[in-house]
Amino acid sequence: MLEYSAFIDGAFVKGEGRAFNVENPSDESIVDEVASVSVAQVDKAIGAARRAFDDGRWSGLTMKQRGEVMRRYAEALRKRADRLKELAINEAGCPVSSTVMGAQVHAPLRMTDEIIDMFLALPEIQENPLPLHERVNPYFTVQSLKRWTPLGVVSAISAYNVPFYNAFWKVVPALMAGDSVILRPNPLTPISALIFAEAAAEAGIPDGVLNVVLEGGLDGGQLMTTDERVDLVSFTGSCTVGVKVAQQAAPTLKRLVLELGGKSAQIYLPDAVDRAASAAYSVCTSHAGQGCVLGTRVFVPEESKAQVLEAMAAQLAGVKIGVASDPATQLGPVISAGQRDRCEHFTRAAVEAGGRVVTGGRRPAEFDKGFFYEPTVLDLPDNSNPAAQEEIFGPVVGVIGYRDLDHAVEMANDSKFGLSGWVHGVDKVASLGVGMRIRSGAVNINGAVMSSFASGGGIKMSGLGRERGTEGLREFQMLTTLNIGG
Numbered sequence: 101m102l103e104y105s106a107f108i109d110g111a112f113v114k115g116e117g118r119a120f121n122v123e124n125p126s127d128e129s130i131v132d133e134v135a136s137v138s139v140a141q142v143d144k145a146i147g148a149a150r151r152a153f154d155d156g157r158w159s160g161l162t163m164k165q166r167g168e169v170m171r172r173y174a175e176a177l178r179k180r181a182d183r184l185k186e187l188a189i190n191e192a193g194c195p196v197s198s199t200v201m202g203a204q205v206h207a208p209l210r211m212t213d214e215i216i217d218m219f220l221a222l223p224e225i226q227e228n229p230l231p232l233h234e235r236v237n238p239y240f241t242v243q244s245l246k247r248w249t250p251l252g253v254v255s256a257i258s259a260y261n262v263p264f265y266n267a268f269w270k271v272v273p274a275l276m277a278g279d280s281v282i283l284r285p286n287p288l289t290p291i292s293a294l295i296f297a298e299a300a301a302e303a304g305i306p307d308g309v310l311n312v313v314l315e316g317g318l319d320g321g322q323l324m325t326t327d328e329r330v331d332l333v334s335f336t337g338s339c340t341v342g343v344k345v346a347q348q349a350a351p352t353l354k355r356l357v358l359e360l361g362g363k364s365a366q367i368y369l370p371d372a373v374d375r376a377a378s379a380a381y382s383v384c385t386s387h388a389g390q391g392c393v394l395g396t397r398v399f400v401p402e403e404s405k406a407q408v409l410e411a412m413a414a415q416l417a418g419v420k421i422g423v424a425s426d427p428a429t430q431l432g433p434v435i436s437a438g439q440r441d442r443c444e445h446f447t448r449a450a451v452e453a454g455g456r457v458v459t460g461g462r463r464p465a466e467f468d469k470g471f472f473y474e475p476t477v478l479d480l481p482d483n484s485n486p487a488a489q490e491e492i493f494g495p496v497v498g499v500i501g502y503r504d505l506d507h508a509v510e511m512a513n514d515s516k517f518g519l520s521g522w523v524h525g526v527d528k529v530a531s532l533g534v535g536m537r538i539r540s541g542a543v544n545i546n547g548a549v550m551s552s553f554a555s556g557g558g559i560k561m562s563g564l565g566r567e568r569g570t571e572g573l574r575e576f577q578m579l580t581t582l583n584i585g586g
Contacts, residue, residue: 101133105290105314106141107297109148110307116141120287120316125193125433125471126423134290137313142282142320143327145311149253149280150329152308159250159278163224167216169303170276174212176299181205184264184292189424191289192263193388193471195432196425200262200387207550208268214552218573219276224248228581245582250278251355252331254576255324257345259336260286260435261390261493264295266359269567270334271296275310277576279332282311284321286337288435290314328352332576335359339491339517339561346564357565357575359392360558361491362519365512366395367534369505369525373404376524377411384475384495385419385430390439393520393542393556397488399508402501409479409499413459416475421464433471434494443473443494450487450498455480460495483511491517505530509537519562520544541566 101119104112117136124131137145153159158166188194188204195201228244235242256270267283274281285293297312313320325333325348334357335345342360349356368376379398383389389396400408422429434440440463447461460476473494478487480498487498502508512521521538523545525531535545541557555569566572 101135102291104294105135106137106145107294107300107310107312108141108145109311110301112297112301113141115314118316122191122288122291123436124190125435126425127469128471131190132291134314134316136316137320139319139323142284142313142315142323145282145313146253146324146327146329148308149282149311152306153250153253153280157306158275158280158309161278163219163276163278166276166278167220169305170216170272171213172303173275173299173305174209174216176302177212177295178209180295180299181209184209184295187289187292188264191291192260193424193433193435195387195422195429197427197429198385198387198432200391203262203265203550205264208265211268211552212272215272215276215573218552218570219273222248222570222573240585242583242585245584247580247582248574248577249580251576251578252279253329254279254281255330255333256281256283257321257324257333257335257337258283258285258293260288261387261392263289264292266336267293267296269572270336271310273573274334274576275305277573279576280309280311282313282324282330284313284315284324287314287316322348325349325354326352330354332357334575342563355575357567358558358563359556359567360519360561360563361493361517362392362394362558362562363397363489363491363515363517364393364395364520364522364540365397365399365515365538366522366524367399367502367505367508367512367538368401369523369527369530369534370401370404371526372524373400373408376400376404376408377415380412380475380477380497381415381419383497384416388432388434388473389495389497390434390493392491392493392562395520395522396492396497397483397512398497398499399502399511400499402503405479405499405501409458409477412477412497412499416459416477419475421467421472421474423470431475431495434473435471437471439494440471440473443476443492443496446487446490446492447476447478447496450478450480450485453485455485455487455498458499483514489515505534509534513537513539516561518559520556522548
């Protein structure tokens, strides 16, 4: 059993609740046993965060002073890179050789200093652009300013697929902004969250400013979204849970940042249809398709669809399925038996609604342990198919034919989601034109970035607010308008 399962008010403590197991999705072995925190312990963590914010031990420092401590924090996190990699393999089932390992470990460790630098460059006071006749009148002159200050107490509730990265973009910006934080990781991948606490203790972040609670149930998380002492809830996860978080936060009108699901479209223009063959391989081998921004709906010209499906199947035929610790593995497991069942359910539903399994569509026979699902390509007759409308979050891609680009854009936007979108074309002007018509929080046209400087976020059922970029940093600050007359 883990030595401790919480970091509350500067102390590492064992949970008082019922123990739960963390499984290795590659072989179903027990990574560790965790003593869940109790609701009383979560209540204590919220209280510690509230006191730490209100007395100014952290929020009262200047941005430069916080930055000096956060530099030490960044170094303390980097010292734990090997442990993070080990947990990404064992907890999350991310293949050691996967490009997604960069997001699991290397990107966030690089981004810590970038966040510090971005905050230090942001003005804490900005002028409102009042016209001259409003600034000067016969009775007084006035100056109008925007003032950015720490917001308060942040409940950070993160997802399982890229656990450290997801939590990172809640914890580090909130701390640098001057907020106090309670972090609750997903119970499927909770252990890496303790690294934030270990680094905080080493770097000298004041007691109570960062609290981490590992919970197997739901009650503590619900307290984090309802308690009036909390000012902001930042949640990454499913749409279903995101709606519940919003409902729970509504009575106290908390600020919300919700990074939820997606069913992102990839539109291949006729001049780039030869590139479409790689779409299924790219999605399926990106952490077994467990990424909310992945382009799992692939739109190609109707006359090219058969050719694309054949090429996709050929590319996936040699994919090496295996345990995440094997350097040869290209496709690892999904996170749980329930998630594997979800892949099976939507594959069946796709066929029942007129679709066809081109390749994959089942559990690989060679594994009697582990939550594996074959890389799957579905030939979908239209965009109304369940496999085109619902997020599956596994190695499953649906291919749909379009009559013309207007039809492709119409189908891309015919979704309850709006997190990301992809356009591929040789003609850059035409590609941009298509991309400008996609309604989504991010659109990638012949390329994409994972950057501290470019924000992302969803519309519709994909969420509220932004993460990363200037917009994401400002989510953790309070804006006050100061009108000063004389």
